[in-house]
Amino acid sequence: MFEIIDFHTHPFLTDGQNICNHKAVIPMTTASSKEYLQGLAIHKICGSVVSTDCYTEPGDMWKKIQRNNASAYALQERYGDFYIPGIHVHPLFVKESCEEIEKAAKAGVRLIGELVPYLDGWKEYDDPAFLEILDVAEAYHMGVSFHTSDGDKKDNMVKSH
Numbered sequence: 001m002f003e004i005i006d007f008h009t010h011p012f013l014t015d016g017q018n019i020c021n022h023k024a025v026i027p028m029t030t031a032s033s034k035e036y037l038q039g040l041a042i043h044k045i046c047g048s049v050v051s052t053d054c055y056t057e058p059g060d061m062w063k064k065i066q067r068n069n070a071s072a073y074a075l076q077e078r079y080g081d082f083y084i085p086g087i088h089v090h091p092l093f094v095k096e097s098c099e100e101i102e103k104a105a106k107a108g109v110r111l112i113g114e115l116v117p118y119l120d121g122w123k124e125y126d127d128p129a130f131l132e133i134l135d136v137a138e139a140y141h142m143g144v145s146f147h148t149s150d151g152d153k154k155d156n157m158v159k160s161h
Contacts (some may be wrong), residue, residue, distance in 0.1 A: 007145065008114065009084060010050045013071045013144035018048055034082055046084035046112045047145060048072055062093050066144050069100060073107070086111035086145060089137075091122055091129035098136045105140040110113035112137055126156035136161055 012018045015029050028036050037045060049071040055061045065088045072085040087104045089097035089112055101112070117123055124130070125146065137144055138161065148154050 004041055004140050005044045006037065006042045007047060009037070009045040009047055010085050010114075011045060011047065011079075012049065012071075012117065013074055013078075017051065018070070019051065019052060029139055034079060038082075042060055042084055044084055045079075046086060046111060048086035048088050048112075049075065050114070050116055050119060052119060055121070057151050061090065062096055064092070065100075065120065067076070069104075072109075076109075084111060085109050086113050088113070088115065088120065089130075089133050090120055090125045091133065094129050094132055095118045101133070101140055101142065107144070110140075111145065112142050114147050115145065116147040118149075124153045126153040126160070131160055 010019055011033070012030065020026055020028065020131075026036075049068040051064060051068050055064055055131045072087060075083050076085045085104075087100055087109060089100060091097075104112075109125055116133065117125070120129075122156065134157070146154060
C-alpha cells in the first residue's frame with residue numbers, strides 16, 4: 001500500500017488564513033482539516049503557508065514571509081508527522097532567504113515552497129537573485145515547489161539548474 005501526500009494543500013493556522021476557493025464544498029477548518037484530509041486517504045500534507053496579504057514596502061514583504069514561515073513551523077508542531085513544512089524565500093532578500101534556508105535545514109525542513117511569486121511581489125523565476133537562492137537550496141539538498149503560470153520564465157530557471 002502506498003501513502004498519498006497532498007503536495008498542494010496550503011495549510012493554515014487560523015480559519016481566516018484559509019485561502020481555499022471551494023469552502024462551500026470543502027469544509028476544512030482549523031478544527032477539522034486533518035480529519036477531513038485523512039478521511040480522503042491522505043497520509044501527509046506539505047507545503048508553505050500562503051498569505052494573500054499585499055504589501056507595498058519591501059521590508060513589509062519580508063515580515064510577511066517571516067510570518068508565513070513561522071506559521072509553517074507552528075503547523076508542524078500542531079500536526080506532527082502529518083505535515084511536511086515548506087518555507088518561503090524571496091529574490092529581493094537574498095541574504096535573509098539564504099539564512100532562512102539554513103535555519104530550516106537545521107530544523108530538519110527540506111522543502112521550499114510552494115512559491116507563489118505573484119502573491120509575494122516578484123515575477124520571474126529566472127531572476128539572478130533567485131538563482132543565487134536556488135544554489136544555496138541545492139547545497140542543503142532542499143526540494144523546491146513552484147507555482148507556475150504562462151510566461152513565468154520557469155524554463156530559463158530550469159536550464160540554469
